[in-house]
Amino acid sequence: MRKTITSLSSALLIFIASLSFTSIAKSAEFFTIGTGGPTGVYFQTGNAICKMLHKSAISAEHGRKKGTAKAYRCTAPSTGGSNYNIGQIKAGEFQFGVAQSDWQYHAVNGSSKWEGKKFGDLRAVFSVHNEPFQIWARKKAKIKDFAGLKGKVVNIGNPGSGQRGTMEELMKAMGVDNSFFKSTTELTSSEQVKALCDGKIDAFGYSVGFPNGAMEQAATCAAKASPINLTGSEVQGLISGADYYAKAVIPKGTYTNQKKDATTFGVKATVVTSASVSEELVYLVTKAVMENFDDFKKQHPAFGFLEKKNMIKDGLSAPLHPGAIKYYKEAGLM
Numbered sequence: 001m002r003k004t005i006t007s008l009s010s011a012l013l014i015f016i017a018s019l020s021f022t023s024i025a026k027s028a029e030f031f032t033i034g035t036g037g038p039t040g041v042y043f044q045t046g047n048a049i050c051k052m053l054h055k056s057a058i059s060a061e062h063g064r065k066k067g068t069a070k071a072y073r074c075t076a077p078s079t080g081g082s083n084y085n086i087g088q089i090k091a092g093e094f095q096f097g098v099a100q101s102d103w104q105y106h107a108v109n110g111s112s113k114w115e116g117k118k119f120g121d122l123r124a125v126f127s128v129h130n131e132p133f134q135i136w137a138r139k140k141a142k143i144k145d146f147a148g149l150k151g152k153v154v155n156i157g158n159p160g161s162g163q164r165g166t167m168e169e170l171m172k173a174m175g176v177d178n179s180f181f182k183s184t185t186e187l188t189s190s191e192q193v194k195a196l197c198d199g200k201i202d203a204f205g206y207s208v209g210f211p212n213g214a215m216e217q218a219a220t221c222a223a224k225a226s227p228i229n230l231t232g233s234e235v236q237g238l239i240s241g242a243d244y245y246a247k248a249v250i251p252k253g254t255y256t257n258q259k260k261d262a263t264t265f266g267v268k269a270t271v272v273t274s275a276s277v278s279e280e281l282v283y284l285v286t287k288a289v290m291e292n293f294d295d296f297k298k299q300h301p302a303f304g305f306l307e308k309k310n311m312i313k314d315g316l317s318a319p320l321h322p323g324a325i326k327y328y329k330e331a332g333l334m
């Protein structure tokens with residue numbers, strides 16, 4: 001008899017255990033945040049967001065009754081960058097993405113590269129770090145300004161990246177096309193530094209947060225590269241013609257041997273989503289970042305200057321998602 005009871009109760013335990021496994025599997029929802037190249041700041045940004053969300057989920061589990069909330073699991077793979085991410089969100093493949101403020105603007109308004117492909121359902125969540133647009137040139141190429149790029153080998157970035165798009169906007173403002181250079185390459189952000197260090201290219205254009213490990217590598221490898229100034233009336237015209245651009249400076253000493261400030265224009269990195277992503281998910285993602293803010297800021301040195309009150313407005317041209325608004329109102333930020 002005792003034997004029967006024991007085996008009965010272990011069978012019951014196995015049954016209950018398998019039931020709760022099924023319910024976890026059923027209630028967990030997986031979602032994706034599109035980032036950028038593995039050596040950039042977007043990759044760190046997406047993964048920091050996932051980390052904050054998973055951290056919040058663990059602490060919430062102690063306080064809530066089992067089974068009352070859905071579990072979300074997040075991944076933030078490396079991607080081709082801003083425009084690729086927005087395209088994947090539009091296609092419903094990604095739920096979030098990191099994107100430059102200029103490409104957020106163009107996608108939601110159907111301008112520039114997004115002409116005829118307007119994504120009216122694009123929604124903003126918050127902005128993150130500043131991304132000065134930088135042209136890094138190897139020392140021996142003796143490039144001092146944009147004009148100095150004439151006849152040089154220049155990486156303009158992979159299609160789909162924000163850097164490629166912004167480089168093209170800059171070229172338009174300067175009144176040049178690819179024939180201005182000796183040749184152009186379409187290397188990704190993680191390939192371009194090695195190419196510069198190996199002397200295969202003379203310069204590359206990149207919009208990225210700072211300080212950044214890959215740029216330090218460009219400054220210290222055989223190329224002894226540094227960022228050039230991008231100033232003058234054409235650049236001033238870009239800045240005064242659009243809210244998504246601003247003057248930007250990479251202060252001297254940010255990188256090894258960088259003796260002078262690099263003055264340029266820049267954009268903001270922003271986190272975007274779609275109107276079709278649930279209010280609950282956007283609320284939880286927003287809350288996880290904002291309520292673990294000190295920890296979030298420690299995830300990358302480029303986050304050092306972040307302030308919540310600026311993050312909910314700067315660089316955002318798409319409407320805020322209702323899930324983000326719900327959190328900002330609840331937290332008294334709006």
Ligand code: GLU
Pocket residue numbers: 035036037039040041042043080081082083099100131160161162163164189207208209
């Ligand atoms: N701003 C770059 C882009 O949109 C990515 C920068 C990064 O990966 O940190 O392509």
